[in-house]
Every structure is written in C-alpha cells, then in structure tokens.
Amino acid sequence: MILALDAMGGDKAPDINVEGAILAVKQSDDDILLVGKQDILYAQLDKWSKKYSFDKSRIRVVNATEIIEMGEHPANAARHKKDSSMAVCCKLVAAKQADAFISMGNSGAAMATSLLYFKRISGISRPAISISFPTISGRCTIVDAGANVDCKPEHLLQFAIMGDIYSKSVLGVKNPKVAILSIGEEETKGNELVFETSKLLKQTDLNFIGNIEGGDIPKAKADVVVCDGFVGNVFLKSSEGIAEMILKLIKNSIKANPLYWGATPFLKLAMKSVRKKADYDEAGGAPLLGVNSTCIIGHGKSNSKAVKNALFAASRCAKKNISNIIEEEIKKFQN
C-alpha cells in the first residue's frame, strides 16, 4: 500500500509525523508519501536518519505549499487552501497515486477535505467517524464519534451498517453485536432518536441487541455501538477524563500516605500496562467511514507511536477495501 500522510497536521508536526512514518516503514511493507513543505520535510528526514536506519526509497516527500491550522474553519479551509498538505494528500489518493489519506491535523478540515475530493459513497447521507474503544476484553467500534452532531434515525441506521462492516472486515469480529447507546437497557428508555432508530435497526439483518448504557461499553457487551456524534464525542472525551482522574486519585492517595509508599514501584508498572490497554495511541486513528477512499483521522496530540498505528490502520482499511464493501452493502440494503 502507498499511504499519503499529512506531515504538517497535529500539535507536534512535522517531527512526530516524520518519526511515525519511519517507524511504520520499519515495521511494515507499506510505502509512505510525506506531504507538506518539502524543505522542512527533507531536513526532518535528515534529522531522523541519524537516529533510525530505514529504507529511504520507501518514504518520498511530496510538496504542498499551504498548511491548514488547528483553529481554522474546516469547510472554508478545505475549499480555499487547494495546495494544503491535506488537499494534496487527497488529490494523490483520488488520482490513485496513493491508497489512503492520514491526518493528525484539524479533524473537521480533514473530514471536509476528504468529502470534497473523495465524495460520499453513493447512498450514504453522512460519513461518520468510527472509534475503536478499549473494553475489558478487546475493542468496541463506536460510530459516530463526532462527525455529525445533529442526526436523524436514517443516519444512525447507516452508521450501524458501516460499523458492522468495519467490525467484521477490519477487526475480524464474527456476527458483531450491534447496540444503540441509550440511558437504560429497557426498550422504553431513551429519547426520540433512540426509539425511531431502534425501529429501523430491528428491520435489518444486523445482529441488533437493543439499547446499551455507556457504562456497559467497557464491559464489552456490544461490538458496535451507534449514536449521534455529539453523544459519541461526549462519551469519548468523558471517558478519557474519568480514566485520568481515577489514575490521579490513586497516585495522590499513595503520595499522601507514607504507609502506601511501598506500592509505588509496583503501581507504576501496573498503571503502565493499564495505560497501554486503554491507550488511544494503540488505536492510532479513527477511520472516516462513508467516503470513497480510506481516510484515517488521528488525535492532534498524537505521538510518533500513534502516527505509526494510524498508518497501520490506514493500510488495513485500504487492503480490505472498506469503502467498496460499504457501497455494496448499502446498495443491497436499499434493494
């Protein structure tokens, strides 16, 4: 696979993007196009090649003269900056010179640019962000994690179909259990959107198990959870905050009491393994499902490991040809 990486996007760009790309080529067969200001990127490659030995022919620089900043208005930036690193990535993919577009930059702009150059899959009303959320025993696919803040039941139905395909094709889950995020397991609990979407989901061939509470997601009660992007994003960000608070409270409690100090070295190791399990960097990035190509959107705070894992995720999605499968399934569904 040839992966087009927006080398200029993200809080620590271009450094960690270039390092992530090098780590990825060392551990995979994929080639990478580093897209951004060429002088800066050549200098970066020089810098990192002192630290890492890698096959230089597998990372190529493609020049892009503009950068979309984190605070910019997504749609405007996508429309007007025709030579941004994001736009050039998408043009490479659209021209079949690359198989996937990956960005850690302004996520709204990455979505808008993908939509502009890749277009929606025929039959899909709204592309959605799909997150692999850590559970006690694996990962749960949550769609939508923030692309669409005001949704209709038809949109959530499509999110469910796309999430099901992603879970099966990319994560290898057999007959994924699909649930809708609500405020109680009983069918009578929820809001209008939940009630109406449930009616639609019951009419599909999906393995729909009904409502799920947010607290049951980490318990691995479902493989795919659908929700409005506002609710999904609140869930996601809250979870990060709560996890941080718990770890901090444990740390503070140990610090405050000399009796517990004996636990510190053990606890550090244990927490490291917890962090690894619950770690965003492990997933690396989230696919934008519903556009006619592979687009992976990463966290602005990504480190080089997250960039590497986002590149791996892009490669998996592109190999499985997720967007083609979605197009076929949506067609079948509409017939």
Add this chain to the structure above:
Amino acid sequence: MILALDAMGGDKAPDINVEGAILAVKQSDDDILLVGKQDILYAQLDKWSKKYSFDKSRIRVVNATEIIEMGEHPANAARHKKDSSMAVCCKLVAAKQADAFISMGNSGAAMATSLLYFKRISGISRPAISISFPTISGRCTIVDAGANVDCKPEHLLQFAIMGDIYSKSVLGVKNPKVAILSIGEEETKGNELVFETSKLLKQTDLNFIGNIEGGDIPKAKADVVVCDGFVGNVFLKSSEGIAEMILKLIKNSIKANPLYWGATPFLKLAMKSVRKKADYDEAGGAPLLGVNSTCIIGHGKSNSKAVKNALFAASRCAKKNISNIIEEEIKKFQN
C-alpha cells in the same frame, strides 16, 4: 426536619432503607417517617434495634398498602397507585406533615409522583435531576442527569438557573462557574441545542464560562454543568463504567504478575480511599429541582450509607428551602 422515606423502594428495600433511617437519626436531629407496609416495617425496626440503639420515638411508621415496582410505567403507577409508599410520602409532604420526600425506588415513578402531588414551581417548564459529581477537588452539580431526554434551549436555561441556586445555597459555592456540556471548548463546537442555549445563558447574570468537555468535569473546571437529560445520563453511567474498568484493569494486571503482588495490600487501601472519594453513596441521592417541595431520588442499588446520606441531603435542601428560592429567582428572571 421531618423526612418521609419511601421504605419500600430500591433493590434492597426495606432492609437497607430501615437501617439507613436508623443511621440517620443517630447522626442528626431529623425525625423520620418510614412509609410502607406497616407489618413489615415494624418487624424491620425490631430486627435492627437488636443491632443499633437509637431513639425509637424519632422513627415513626406510616402505613401504605401499595408498592411501585422497579419495572412499572412511571406515569401510570403514579396516577393509579394512590396508596403506594411514594404517594403516601408525597401526601404527607403536601399536607405539611413532613418536609421532604426521599426514594430509592423506580426513579421515573418518584419523579412522576412528586410532580403529581407537589406540582411544578410556577415558571419552571421541566423539573430536572441534579447530580453532585465527584471531581479531583470537590463536586460538580450536573443538571439534568436524566429527567428530560429531549430538551429545548429554554429548558436548559432553567436547569442552569436551578443548578446555580443549588450550588450556592446547598453546596455553599460562591459565584458558581456555570458551563454547558459540549464537544469542545470553542464556541463553534456543539450542536444546535448548545448554540441556542449559549445565546440565552450569555444574557443572564450567571457566571457563564461557556462550553466544557465531559473530560473537564472531573478536573473541576466548572461548578455547574447543564445538559440535556439524555446526554447527562450517558455521561453519568459511562463515568461509573469507566471508573470500574480502570480499577478492574489495575487489579487484573497486579493479579497476573507475581512481581506486583507486594503492592496488593497498599493498593487495596489506596483504592478504598479513591472509591470513597468517587463514591455515589457519599452523595446518597439527587434532588429533583423545580417541584414545590423537596424530593431526593437515590440509586436503586443504594446501601444503607447511601440511604443515610440521601436523608441528610433531603434535610439540607428542606432547611434551605430550595424550592422557594428557585421560585423567587425564576420570577426575578422573568421580570
């Protein structure tokens, strides 16, 4: 204060309700009316008086022949079971024979019964549940935590006014920072409900600080957070689930590695103190703000400590005369 406790509501009723009532009278000046099937409750008081010594004149049994079960339809149960333990509690309060109604039972039914007998405060469109959520340094008031699943901006505005009053009057917070739960701190991030509500909040005298992300609630960035009851309830239940998962992951990681076993006793102590801090039982129950009396709704899973703390919360709210303050403030606001 005289507190009317629904002795039959909750997963472990009436046992833990009666024990909780005894613990409360031992630690406060309040009297308690235990409302429910009198034969059962007299037997319960007999049983617990073998374990605890307490002033028996301060707990009186009031008979109620019906029970509202956990699975019952809230509005129907409230309307038709005129002699349920909930209905009798509310009638006592409405007749000024008690100062507050407390239930660990079917929370929808507790709300519906309160609404039926207490009525809404004039000017309030929708009563809302207010939760005291633990933060790294104290507690944050979240309104609405689940009473209203499909809200309009005017409703959220009223939640903010009520949450502000609760935070000031009951929790003693000076000039509480009021925020709206959203998916980014920037003013441009959110859904229609967030945008429209923000416009209204800016026109008030509240100390409105704008958007807050769910992950910033535990960081104590706001004192009062308003949201739609669906989103609030997802936040609440997700937080509980995530906290449990993190504690379980740490436990598993320690179990799996004999190198960490030395940490177990220290860690157990540390976790106990974390659980205490983040513990639902500490708050005990959540006030239903916006009705013409004090109503405290607890978790069905409450233990006797949670019941005791719910009774304390009821006493605090009744003493401060929260519903009168809300009525006056809403009037002022409307003028």
